[in-house]
Amino acid sequence: MATILHADMDAFYASVEQLDNPELHGKPVAVGYGGRRGVVAAASYEARRFGVRSAMASSVAKNLCPELVFIRSRMPRYAAISADVREIFYRYTPLIEPLSLDEAYLDVGGSLRLFGSAGEIAQSIRRDIREELNLPCSVGGGSGKLVAKIASKKAKPDGMLIVEEVDTLEFLRPLSVSEIWGVGRVTEQKLLDMGIATIGQLADYDPEVLERELGRWGPLLHGLANGEDLRTVEGDRARKSYGEENTFEYDATEPDLIEATVIAHAETVARRLRRDGVQGQTVMLKYRSSGRDVDFKLVTRSHTLDTPTDDGAVIGRVATDLWRAEPKHPPIRLVGVQVSGLEGDKPVQLGLFNEGEGDQRSKALNAALDDIVKRFGASSIKRGGA
Ligand SMILES: [Mg+2]
Numbered sequence: 583m584a585t586i587l588h589a590d591m592d593a594f595y596a597s598v599e600q601l602d603n604p605e606l607h608g609k610p611v612a613v614g615y616g617g618r619r620g621v622v623a624a625a626s627y628e629a630r631r632f633g634v635r636s637a638m639a640s641s642v643a644k645n646l647c648p649e650l651v652f653i654r655s656r657m658p659r660y661a662a663i664s665a666d667v668r669e670i671f672y673r674y675t676p677l678i679e680p681l682s683l684d685e686a687y688l689d690v691g692g693s694l695r696l697f698g699s700a701g702e703i704a705q706s707i708r709r710d711i712r713e714e715l716n717l718p719c720s721v722g723g724g725s726g727k728l729v730a731k732i733a734s735k736k737a738k739p740d741g742m743l744i745v746e747e748v749d750t751l752e753f754l755r756p757l758s759v760s761e762i763w764g765v766g767r768v769t770e771q772k773l774l775d776m777g778i779a780t781i782g783q784l785a786d787y788d789p790e791v792l793e794r795e796l797g798r799w800g801p802l803l804h805g806l807a808n809g810e811d812l813r814t815v816e817g818d819r820a821r822k823s824y825g826e827e828n829t830f831e832y833d834a835t836e837p838d839l840i841e842a843t844v845i846a847h848a849e850t851v852a853r854r855l856r857r858d859g860v861q862g863q864t865v866m867l868k869y870r871s872s873g874r875d876v877d878f879k880l881v882t883r884s885h886t887l888d889t890p891t892d893d894g895a896v897i898g899r900v901a902t903d904l905w906r907a908e909p910k911h912p913p914i915r916l917v918g919v920q921v922s923g924l925e926g927d928k929p930v931q932l933g934l935f936n937e938g939e940g941d942q943r944s945k946a947l948n949a950a951l952d953d954i955v956k957r958f959g960a961s962s963i964k965r966g967g968a
Contacts, residue, residue: 587689608628612640621639657846660683665849677815688707726810727815754807822924825921859926864922865884867918883908897919
């Protein structure tokens with residue numbers, strides 16, 4: 583059964599800019615720095631039609647699409663919308679593993695009785711995001727992460743594709759091995775040299791030879807190609823810390839921007855802590871510097887509070903203080919906030935989406951349903967099989 587979803591906002595930063603600036607509607611938009619050494623962080627679908635892609639040098643993008651409109655990124659805004667998107671995901675399952683501001687894996691295996699099939703849940707999520715945030719999101723689904731992620735890519739833009747478990751191999755076999763997460767150019771070339779271009783050819787290959795050629799990675803790839811994907815969705819409740827981070831598309835130096843981004847991450851982390859009824863005592867700031875005089879090294883600074891907190895203002899203040907206390911403020915490419923040293927009562931809410939009976943569970947389930955009805959009306963409730 584398909585129980586894993588991969589939800590991915592379409593051209594996220596560019597879509598947010600088009601949402602906030604109606605004059606950009608229907609225009610080719612690139613979020614990123616248009617100057618020298620600039621890179622495209624996100625391209626609207628109108629820009630993609632010209633071949634503009636994220637991570638492309640801005641000069642190349644301009645050549646492909648002379649009327650391309652460059653917009654500087656507004657990370658705090660994207661982080662805030664990302665938190666709203668997560669809130670929508672959480673309506674349908676507590677098992678969410680964010681990969682970045684705009685994509686996440688969801689394990690909906692425990693939610694099927696409450697909300698219907700994986701496909702129905704995917705549609706509900708897409709509908710909620712469209713209706714409440716006015717943004718497009720594509721969702722892929724399958725019995726494992728690999729299939730779900732490839733499916734969401736195939737579903738784009740603004741679509742969905744659920745691959746049922748029985749169809750997994752048929753879906754995977756014709757695809758290029760480069761579709762497998764973690765297969766970069768080097769591994770792909772190595773596989774091509776062995777006569778392996780498709781996932782099907784990889785699936786049929788002798789795993790011992792693969793191990794000889796690729797080491798431990800070989801049998802793992804062989805398993806993935808055969809639909810064996812045992813990776814689980816790492817939800818918050820399994821975590822020892824809660825973190826949010828982002829990458830800038832250029833070397834960010836503006837103090838206001840960096841601090842606003844840190845505060846937005848702190849608020850999102852705090853919301854997740856409160857949702858799970860936990861508090862954290864240690865606040866960590868991390869950043870990756872990218873100036874010419876410094877190496878691309880990840881720096882972490884932390885501070886432990888006297889008492890644990892789930893207050894976004896407190897977390898934000900500590901994290902910005904850590905940033906301000908840095909002796910040097912190099913240009914940065916990545917910034918994140920993490921809270922650890924957790925205390926509190928995680929398992930209480932876990933019962934919500936679990937199958938099974940029991941007073942505590944049904945009480946919690948009813949409370950959750952009440953909450954949903956209050957917000958969206960009874961028509962929004964679908965009880966698959968219950
Ligand atoms: Mg995306």
